[in-house]
Amino acid sequence: MSEIKLYTKKFDFYYGHLKALTDINLEIQKNKVTALIGPSGCGKSTFLRSLNRMNDIIPGTIIEGTVALDGKDIYDKNIDVVDLRRRVGMVFQKSNPFPKSIFENVAYGLRINGERNRGKIAHRVEESLKNAALWEEVKDRLDTSAMDLSGGQQQRLCIARALAVQPEVILMDEPASALDPIATQKIEELIFELKNEYTIVIVTHNMQQAARVSDFTAFFYLGELIEFDETDKIFTNPSQKKTEDYVTGRFG
């Protein structure tokens, strides 16, 4: 029935001497949207970036415990981190299109992964832009700079760029926090569409957004996972007092 795509077991994370995450045990189900919520500094972004080892590029970070994708420990020394990141894509909080054309942004991941066939690249770029609900807006100006797009378009471009390499999991770090309500709605609709094919983990500060888009919700507080359950349960009948206080807006 439900299949576990990613899980962590007794996962601890340190920035040097500072412990940012303690004993995180979490199971992320395939083709579902899992939302990570919690106040600023609670460790949810750190946790998200641990899932594709983006924290590796920050000097002095240390992990303990297990993070496993399809049952395989991604911190095992035999794991190719480049391959891992292709399988676990990421959309950042601040949209970060490269200063290249719209086409080249989406084609980038294909090219670095060795795709040379122009026809294939063009086909996949179109498909990715369609899946990211951006095609209609940009199809006549694929050669223009991605920097000229609006904020919401840039973020959808970054999603298209992530989709182009056909990842299995997509990590989203507050993808709509810098966008207006209409652009946000588009992103949310998109997430809803995407979960048919992808497993999605999304960090969000927006409680309504978590409630709207996710199937499961994990509440983080001060580096610990307080509660993890179906989103409905978290928002209507949480088992922890802290969770209830947070989702009802009593603190955070």
Added chain:
Amino acid sequence: MMKINWKKMNEKLGFSVLRLATLVVIFILFFIIYDIVSKGISSVNWEFVTDKPRKGMTEGGIWPAIVGTFWVSLVTVIFSVPIGMFAAIYLNEYAHQGRIVRLIRLAIRNLSGVPSIVYGLFGFSLFVLMLNFGLSVLSSGLTLGLLTLPWTITASEEALKTVPMSYREGALALGATKWQTIRSNVLPYAVPGMLTGTILGLARAAGETAPILFTGVAFFWPILPKFPDALFKQFMALPYHLFIMSTQHHEIVKVRPLAYGTAFILIVLILLMNTVAIWIRYRFRKKYKRI
């Protein structure tokens, strides 16, 4: 009422001091240029640029010195640009940012402050004597290369630092290797800055006298050697020729216009290099703002 007046006075005084400082700088710059141009322009003509010095260097031109400076600069570029850029890429992108890298960086910054005569002495003992390159274009070029390395590395690192972290993260998150990320998403945006810094460093090296004094420059060497023989021969160079013409020549007063002419050519060459640096920076900045 008094209070407001004081504030305005203070403001006016502050701006006046700043403006004065700027004017002093501009005045000095223009004075130098005026002095050299007015005294040197009369001796600059086609013959002066293309001819050898003649009659005990009281007549003729400075062509061998221009050629010498060119060859030495070429060696400097070939030696210091790749090493400097690669070292900067390694330090900024690959090396573990710990105590050792900080120490190396500190050492490099300090090296850029070492007096050029010390480089000359070092180049003399290393290239001329130990490696047996003799007094030559090669020894001088390498010595000047060492002199510019700290500048090249520092400028290149600064250029790399201006590339937003998000360009790197975006590429890595798509499964790019570190080298792919650097090549496609970092270097294209850093190279203009790297080149600018390098050319400015080179312009400084081209005007240096002390390092080449120890390692190969000649008082008078009118032969125009062909590449690659030139590498192992002594040479004339513009800054040293200027020094000779203004302090060591047996008829200093007579050759003074020639000395000023040499200074004029040297300044023009260096201005030209700086202009190229500015042009590159301007062009690339425009290009990457758009696409």
